Amino acid sequence: MTTAAKQTWSADRYDRNARFVSDLGADVLGWLAPVPGERILDLGCGDGALTMRIADAGASVVGVDASASMVEAARSLGLDAHIADGESLAFDREFDAVFSNAALHWMTDMAAVISGVRRALKPGGRFVAELGGLGNVAAIATAMRGVALARGGDPELAHPWAFPSADVYQALLEGEGFAVRRIALIPRPTPLPTEMSGWLETFRAPFFDQFGTDRHTALADTVALLAPSLRDAEGRWTADYVRLRVEAALEK
Numbered sequence: 001m002t003t004a005a006k007q008t009w010s011a012d013r014y015d016r017n018a019r020f021v022s023d024l025g026a027d028v029l030g031w032l033a034p035v036p037g038e039r040i041l042d043l044g045c046g047d048g049a050l051t052m053r054i055a056d057a058g059a060s061v062v063g064v065d066a067s068a069s070m071v072e073a074a075r076s077l078g079l080d081a082h083i084a085d086g087e088s089l090a091f092d093r094e095f096d097a098v099f100s101n102a103a104l105h106w107m108t109d110m111a112a113v114i115s116g117v118r119r120a121l122k123p124g125g126r127f128v129a130e131l132g133g134l135g136n137v138a139a140i141a142t143a144m145r146g147v148a149l150a151r152g153g154d155p156e157l158a159h160p161w162a163f164p165s166a167d168v169y170q171a172l173l174e175g176e177g178f179a180v181r182r183i184a185l186i187p188r189p190t191p192l193p194t195e196m197s198g199w200l201e202t203f204r205a206p207f208f209d210q211f212g213t214d215r216h217t218a219l220a221d222t223v224a225l226l227a228p229s230l231r232d233a234e235g236r237w238t239a240d241y242v243r244l245r246v247e248a249a250l251e252k
């Protein structure tokens with residue numbers, strides 16, 4: 001990954017522009033259904049908002065995230081959180097469940113992630129996750145690609161994510177010995193709390209950084225391309241999210 005492609009996280013900016021991400025995690029938390037005494041790994045715990053809800057259910061939870069800023073924010077809530085690369089997890093049969101919300105699509109080596117999850121789980125353990133699925137933010141990424149092409153930039157920087165279909169993800173899980181209990185691709189148009197520019201700055205700043213002094217006009221062009229599709233008559237923005245939600249388990 002080039003420096004320009006590297007995503008960095010600010011817990012403050014995330015809180016302003018993306019609090020809805022953990023707020024919308026209620027359904028996948030329902031699939032996890034943590035119970036007191038369970039030991040659970042929250043993979044890509046971010047600032048710990050959902051990790052805290054797992055702890056509140058009485059489980060013993062460990063959060064891991066690649067971002068030092070996010071891990072610091074999670075620790076400030078009193079959580080047991082650590083910096084770790086989700087593509088090379090080092091846990092060995094420690095957890096009753098591995099949970100993840102809105103993080104796995106940043107870990108593009110999906111097979112390596114699933115292999116690490118399998119190693120982290122005890123026999124009979126379950127994996128419950130929600131991530132961007134096929135078609136997620138398609139309009140947003142296409143607008144960025146268009147802006148890159150018009151300006152002689154790199155369109156690849158518009159889409160660093162993995163958004164698998166249900167079939168592809170199920171096959172990867174089964175290849176690691178998981179039985180898939182339920183899996184669903186769920187279109188979820190998501191109202192944004194701020195302008196589209198806030199979303200773009202929070203989640204795809206490296207794309208705009210490539211334009212140097214033209215950064216602001218590239219951002220304005222992207223917003224203008226998206227407005228007819230994703231902004232309503234009152235000026236409110238909706239992101240074209242699609243979720244892939246899954247529950248899979250290992251044999252006892």
Ligand code: BEZ
Nearest residue numbers: 102132136137161203241
């Ligand atoms: C998502 O949660 O689907 C997502 C968030 C940021 C960038 C891309 C996708």
